[in-house]
Amino acid sequence: MPAMVSELQNGHRSADNRTEDSYAVKRMQIEQQRRSLPIASAEKRLVEEVRKNDTLIVVGETGSGKTTQLPQYLMKAGFSDGGKVIGVTQPRRVAAVTVAKRVAEECGVELGKKVGYSIRFDDTTSNLTRIKYMTDGLLLREALLDPYLSRYSVIIVDEAHERTVQTDVLLGLLKHVKLLRSKSSNGVPNANNLDPKNNFLLGNKNTAEDGSLIQRCNSAKLSPLKIIIMSASLDARVFSEYFGGAKAVHIQGRQYPVDIYYTLQPETDYLDAALITIFQIHFKEYAGDILVFLTGQEEIESVERFIREKLQQLPEESRKLLPVPIYASLPYEKQMQVFKPAPNGVRKVILATNIAETSVTIPGIKYVIDPGLVKAKTYNAKTGVESLVIVQTSKAQALQRRGRAGRDGPGKCYRLYPEIEFLKLPDSTVPEIKRCNLANVILQLKALGVDDIIGFDFIDKPSRMAIVKSLEQLYLLGAITDEYKLSDPVGIQMARLPLDPMYSKALILANEFNCLEEMLITVAMLSVESIFYAPRDKLQESRASAKSFSDPEGDHVTLINVFRGAIDYLRKSEPESSEQKTEKKLRKWCKDNFIDSRSLKHARDIHSQIQRHVQQMGFSISSCGEDMIPFRKCLAASFFLNAAEKQPDGTYRALSSSQVNVQIHPSSVLFRKRPDCIIFNELVRTNSNYIRTITRIDPMWLIEVAPQYFALQS
DNA sequence: GAGCACTGC
Numbered sequence: 001m002p003a004m005v006s007e008l009q010n011g012h013r014s015a016d017n018r019t020e021d022s023y024a025v026k027r028m029q030i031e032q033q034r035r036s037l038p039i040a041s042a043e044k045r046l047v048e049e050v051r052k053n054d055t056l057i058v059v060g061e062t063g064s065g066k067t068t069q070l071p072q073y074l075m076k077a078g079f080s081d082g083g084k085v086i087g088v089t090q091p092r093r094v095a096a097v098t099v100a101k102r103v104a105e106e107c108g109v110e111l112g113k114k115v116g117y118s119i120r121f122d123d124t125t126s127n128l129t130r131i132k133y134m135t136d137g138l139l140l141r142e143a144l145l146d147p148y149l150s151r152y153s154v155i156i157v158d159e160a161h162e163r164t165v166q167t168d169v170l171l172g173l174l175k176h177v178k179l180l181r182s183k184s185s186n187g188v189p190n191a192n193n194l195d196p197k198n199n200f201l202l203g204n205k206n207t208a209e210d211g212s213l214i215q216r217c218n219s220a221k222l223s224p225l226k227i228i229i230m231s232a233s234l235d236a237r238v239f240s241e242y243f244g245g246a247k248a249v250h251i252q253g254r255q256y257p258v259d260i261y262y263t264l265q266p267e268t269d270y271l272d273a274a275l276i277t278i279f280q281i282h283f284k285e286y287a288g289d290i291l292v293f294l295t296g297q298e299e300i301e302s303v304e305r306f307i308r309e310k311l312q313q314l315p316e317e318s319r320k321l322l323p324v325p326i327y328a329s330l331p332y333e334k335q336m337q338v339f340k341p342a343p344n345g346v347r348k349v350i351l352a353t354n355i356a357e358t359s360v361t362i363p364g365i366k367y368v369i370d371p372g373l374v375k376a377k378t379y380n381a382k383t384g385v386e387s388l389v390i391v392q393t394s395k396a397q398a399l400q401r402r403g404r405a406g407r408d409g410p411g412k413c414y415r416l417y418p419e420i421e422f423l424k425l426p427d428s429t430v431p432e433i434k435r436c437n438l439a440n441v442i443l444q445l446k447a448l449g450v451d452d453i454i455g456f457d458f459i460d461k462p463s464r465m466a467i468v469k470s471l472e473q474l475y476l477l478g479a480i481t482d483e484y485k486l487s488d489p490v491g492i493q494m495a496r497l498p499l500d501p502m503y504s505k506a507l508i509l510a511n512e513f514n515c516l517e518e519m520l521i522t523v524a525m526l527s528v529e530s531i532f533y534a535p536r537d538k539l540q541e542s543r544a545s546a547k548s549f550s551d552p553e554g555d556h557v558t559l560i561n562v563f564r565g566a567i568d569y570l571r572k573s574e575p576e577s578s579e580q581k582t583e584k585k586l587r588k589w590c591k592d593n594f595i596d597s598r599s600l601k602h603a604r605d606i607h608s609q610i611q612r613h614v615q616q617m618g619f620s621i622s623s624c625g626e627d628m629i630p631f632r633k634c635l636a637a638s639f640f641l642n643a644a645e646k647q648p649d650g651t652y653r654a655l656s657s658s659q660v661n662v663q664i665h666p667s668s669v670l671f672r673k674r675p676d677c678i679i680f681n682e683l684v685r686t687n688s689n690y691i692r693t694i695t696r697i698d699p700m701w702l703i704e705v706a707p708q709y710f711a712l713q714s
Numbered sequence: 715g716a717g718c719a720c721t722g723c
Contacts, residue, residue, distance in 0.1 A: 164720095295719070297719095388719065390719095666715045687717085
């Protein structure tokens, strides 16, 4: 600080020189770093390959620099000339943001000008943006408005090996767009099922006749779209075959070596084995932190307890081991503990779910302990029931986990199973699209003009049963017609909303039931993870607090009470203050009320986004006031597929899936009351079949609001 | 009276 003051006193000139100097030094450092990346020597070759091939697969291991460098090479080579954009998609928001910041810095430009990012709730791009980082889901939404993706000359799909639903749908879409654009540039009209004329979201026929988007797209000569698929998995074959034998280029990675150790015998108790391994490393190995992959919160908490207990039994000087938990539902401040260096001479042992596999990169890890298990979602298309089951990892996943030990130096990876078991593991994880409800995917594809879903060219096709089941669900919601076309206006409106189809339907109906204000809050709150936070050491307090929001009719109104509680607090405390101040106050209110502040913030963001959407659709925000009956009726009308009836033995039967032995989850405000007839938000199988987030309804309402469906049932 | 891997629009 004093140095800075004296510099200022010495006059501007010297201060400026200093900044210029340090700027030059920094630029030189950046250039040096860029040149030292493994990909740097391949610049010329990569640019050549992109020129020659319309589709290219780039296989590059961690640390190759592909994500930051390739877009810059392409910009330098002129691919973004003429106002075109090089788009790079990421599966995760943080990645899009951090990479964009880094690249802007490397280019020496201000973020949001030449280099920018765009993610939900946060768009830093402008007309000047030539390299745009974004989430793949966002590009899919963009495609609804611009089916040719006409602004883009190149689209780079990064981390394609992760095979998220969005990536898979995007790959299918890009394949079609490429075809469309190559045809359009040859002047041949599009004869494809992805005809933008079928694109309902572009609005009614008038828009087309007005000569806006559609005509412009058809008449403009679009250059062919360059597609680059970037993957870290060594096997490029799947992508190459999918894109008609596209060329694959391999880029060296830069990782330190990681030795692998297997157990001789299979372990009967992997938690115990993990504990023993932790202490072996602690006593015998050099300094360096340990990362242990566990399957969930409960395991993490019990391992943490065991470690602390065991440390108590050790002599003082051997206690220098610090367990640090991390999992997604842990509050943000506590998550940040993993980045804090341990006190001198103390070894950190990080107990993590697979959040540490890709989402969070923790520096300083030298040892990885991998029991080879993961909690994965599975979906039963027949019953529509989701469950979380502990399964073995794939080889690819084991490889990814191992890599976490080799980021800062050579490391060691302890797999708690014999080598022969590793060889038996599946090569890669089953793509998510084969493990989930497809209603949303189908709705989006329909909105993009794809009518034949069963015939759609998925890279991995979901089962026919799963597709049919989701089509049926969309039909029952009124989103598609007898001919499997998107319905007008309901289907079109539903596709516009970035929500689960059932939530979108609830908003459309709420407009008729005059409770749109309440339903907006409800779907925003339903769209986020657990709102209530119950720390183990303050269980009583947190329960009492949760109770103060509870409504006798159920959890949906309870959620509304929480949301409105926050708004009331803000209004009363200081109605007009800066955004930062508001956030700070909100965090305090959340802390006092045992509400997860990240979740509430997220819900508020979703709320304002969705509110804008429905207003654009011409809805006015109506409220049912004190009388919640219309609201609950509207819930019944929207979630009738999730209705359940109490059985003589006190358990419930889900009406649409005929799932029996269903129980109300103990977190529900109706857990003890057990009303005769309810609608629920989700049915998840864990130890038992649980329905979560529940509201009491009158069974007669079901016949009133969904007669076609419930007449058939009885 | 239970216990929710992880993302995304």
